[in-house]
Amino acid sequence: MTEASPFRPALEHALKHALQYLENLKHSPVAASASAQNLRERLCKPLNFDGLAPEKVIDELVADTAGGIMGNAGGRFYGWVISGSLPAALAADWLTSAWDQNAASYSCGPAEAIVEEACGTWLKDLLGLPAQASFALTSGCQMAHVTALAAARNALLTRCGWQVERDGLFGAPPIRILSSDQFHGSITRATRLLGMGTQVVVGLPTNHAGQLETATLERALQEAPDVRTIVLLQAGDLNIGAYDSFAELIPLAHRYGAWVHVDGAFGLWANASPRYRHFLVGVEQADSWATDGHKWLNVPYDSGFAFVAHPDSHREAMSYEASYITHNDEVREQKDWNPEWSRRGRGFAAYAALRQLGRQGVATLIDACCESAHDLVMGIAALPGAELIWEPGVNQGLVRFLDPHPNAKQSDHDNYTDAIAEAVAKGGEAFFSNTTWRGMRCMRVSVCSWQTDSQDVARAIAAVARALEQIGWRD
Ligand SMILES: *Cc1c(COP(=O)(O)O)cnc(C)c1O
Numbered sequence: 152m153t154e155a156s157p158f159r160p161a162l163e164h165a166l167k168h169a170l171q172y173l174e175n176l177k178h179s180p181v182a183a184s185a186s187a188q189n190l191r192e193r194l195c196k197p198l199n200f201d202g203l204a205p206e207k208v209i210d211e212l213v214a215d216t217a218g219g220i221m222g223n224a225g226g227r228f229y230g231w232v233i234s235g236s237l238p239a240a241l242a243a244d245w246l247t248s249a250w251d252q253n254a255a256s257y258s259c260g261p262a263e264a265i266v267e268e269a270c271g272t273w274l275k276d277l278l279g280l281p282a283q284a285s286f287a288l289t290s291g292c293q294m295a296h297v298t299a300l301a302a303a304r305n306a307l308l309t310r311c312g313w314q315v316e317r318d319g320l321f322g323a324p325p326i327r328i329l330s331s332d333q334f335h336g337s338i339t340r341a342t343r344l345l346g347m348g349t350q351v352v353v354g355l356p357t358n359h360a361g362q363l364e365t366a367t368l369e370r371a372l373q374e375a376p377d378v379r380t381i382v383l384l385q386a387g388d389l390n391i392g393a394y395d396s397f398a399e400l401i402p403l404a405h406r407y408g409a410w411v412h413v414d415g416a417f418g419l420w421a422n423a424s425p426r427y428r429h430f431l432v433g434v435e436q437a438d439s440w441a442t443d444g445h446k447w448l449n450v451p452y453d454s455g456f457a458f459v460a461h462p463d464s465h466r467e468a469m470s471y472e473a474s475y476i477t478h479n480d481e482v483r484e485q486k487d488w489n490p491e492w493s494r495r496g497r498g499f500a501a502y503a504a505l506r507q508l509g510r511q512g513v514a515t516l517i518d519a520c521c522e523s524a525h526d527l528v529m530g531i532a533a534l535p536g537a538e539l540i541w542e543p544g545v546n547q548g549l550v551r552f553l554d555p556h557p558n559a560k561q562s563d564h565d566n567y568t569d570a571i572a573e574a575v576a577k578g579g580e581a582f583f584s585n586t587t588w589r590g591m592r593c594m595r596v597s598v599c600s601w602q603t604d605s606q607d608v609a610r611a612i613a614a615v616a617r618a619l620e621q622i623g624w625r626d
Contacts (some may be wrong), residue, residue: 161205167413169524176225176602180579185218215216222582227611229527230387230584232417232547234600238501243503244451246511247496254496257482266498268483274456274503277513278415278442279422279435282403285462287469287488288444288454288497290414294490295441296341296576299470299543300381301490302439303410306346308378309464310408316467320346328352329371330383331363335414354381361385361393368400372407380409386434387418390588392547392594398433411437418600420447421545423510424517430545439465444497447517447546447599450504454497503597516601520546523608524598530612531596536619540593549593550587555623565592572616580614581607 153595192216203211222228224235236244254267271286289295304326308315310618312321326347330338332354339349355367363384372380382404384395397413404411413419413434417440421427432439438461444454459465470487479547486492508516521543528548532539540549553559554567572585586595 159263164206164209168209173219173224174221177450179225180220180259181222181225181227181582182576182579183219183221190216190219209359216286224602225505226600226604226607227581228600229341229596229598229611230582230616232446232597232599234446234449235602237449237504237507237601239507240448240450240500240504244500247499248293250499252496254494254498255486256484261482262498264482264485266496266502267485270456270501270505273372274501275458277423277505277510278419278440278458278459279428279431280440281435281460281593282315283462283467284440284458284460285488286459287457287490288485288501289457289489290491290497291445291455292335292414292441292443292452293337293340293455295443295455296412296414297344298395298457298465298469298488298490299412299441299459300341300345300347302461302465303381303412304347305379305468306410306438306461306464309467311379315563324379326351326379326381327375328366328381328383329409330354331357331361331388331393332387333385333390333393334359334383335363335389337415338414357393358558358597359576361391363389363395363400363545365396365399365403369403372404372409376407380407382409382411384413384437385413385414385418386415386431386440387421387545387547390547390586390593391541391549392418392543392545394421394430394544396433397431397436401433404434410439414438414440414441417443417446418545420517421521424514424521426514426518427521427545444501444504446481447520448501448504448513449516449599449601450500454501456501471595513562517546520598520600520603523603523605524548524596526605526608527598527611528596530608531594531615534612534616534619536617536623540588540591543596546598548596550596551591551593552619559592567622568592568594568624571615574618574622575614578614579616581611 170196193603223233231415252263254260259265267288275284285614288300304315307326311324328351339352342351355363355371358364386394401411422431440458442456444450445452466487486499524543524546528543531537531550536552540551551568554563567584569592572583583594586593
């Protein structure tokens with residue numbers, strides 16, 4: 152080589168730092184330790200007037216963010232529903248940045264467009280969805296909901312002669328969304344963005360297992376049989392991973408002319424495992440589905456997927472070309488199906504994750520996470536002072552901790568539960584996030600990382616035991 156590469160030093164430094172980070176996860180604190188003030192002091196300096204060498208920028212970025220990076224890339228992070236990245240997916244994501252394709256259309260990135268076609272086909276097959284469904288690779292489940300619900304809005308309003316893409320929603324016939332009351336907050340944000348407002352979502356009461364019952368949905372449908380309706384069903388709710396009974400509810404909703412959308416952000420992935428797919432019987436009859444790649448598939452952020460059983464409605468809702476313009480169907484133009492125009496080539500990382508695991512590997516990942524979640528929840532619940540609230544059916548469970556004081560009230564148990572989770576995080580061995588479920592503070596146990604193994608589970612249970620001893624002896 153005669154000329155020095157302008158890229159090599161920065162990329163080599165980044166590789167060194169990345170490996171240092173990833174290879175030390177087993178020994179590093181899982182929670183961030185730096186405060187917002189620490190980070191601001193280091194990062195919010197006056198913008199330099201003169202430029203810096205690229206590798207110096209990278210070195211300083213790593214030094215200045217120290218203590219402010221969460222350890223979710225490792226195996227002892229059980230907060231929210233957050234995982235790490237598979238090696239092939241991470242490497243493909245680096246290449247995605249190096250190649251810097253604009254994934255708006257085939258013409259600006261031919262290979263990315265075709266890789267997205269492959270991802271769509273594989274994902275529908277793995278997740279048990281109809282082969283003719285259209286799809287979109289979105290930034291996450293949030294935008295997958297926006298995409299799918301825009302298609303639903305198109306279909307329901309087209310039926311009554313209202314062209315929503317041209318005429319908007321002012322003066323349009325009303326739409327309602329009937330859902331289990333366990334719906335995720337990204338749903339109401341989707342309805343806000345779509346001009347439908349939050350009030351269209353009616354959260355119907357669920358049973359002891361967090362499921363919408365047939366009689367409850369039927370009653371709601373009967374009350375106003377003529378209102379255009381979207382029925383929103385849960386494939387794994389965020390607290391306990393509850394699945395609605397698709398085989399009963401979807402045909403019922405269809406009898407009333409409703410569009411059925413499924414939120415399967417993580418839970419749809421259970422359909423890739425022979426051991427867990429019984430939770431999803433009938434889910435393929437829905438009209439649209441939303442899920443994530445960055446949760447259970449362990450693709451780096453951001454990665455979500457929308458699928459729609461009615462490609463025309465999907466395309467009319469998203470295409471920049473009006474539906475009356477003829478399309479070039481030789482290739483799939485991503486901007487006809489996605490909410491964005493210019494966008495990252497999200498296909499490469501998802502493609503690499505699916506290839507690294509293969510069909511069998513996806514099933515094994517699902518099974519291993521469910522097993523770890525079960526071992527964790529039962530192991531923690533067996534500790535003195537702990538209580539089992541939800542035994543995981545898939546990869547989500549709940550425990551809480553009882554304040555040992557003799558006259559402790561519900562609110563004391565709530566505070567105590569929060570204090571335990573905080574102490575565990577401070578200890579650095581594991582990380583959990585808490586939730587309020589049925590009026591109780593609970594510690595959520597959520598496992599979706601390919602890295603979590605039985606050693607991690609044992610270390611996390613020991614960390615909770617230590618926190619209980621520590622806090623239990625206070626005052
Ligand atoms: C995480 C989650 C979402 C939102 O997904 P994002 O990828 O964060 O946009 C929606 N629904 C459920 C059940 C989730 O767990």
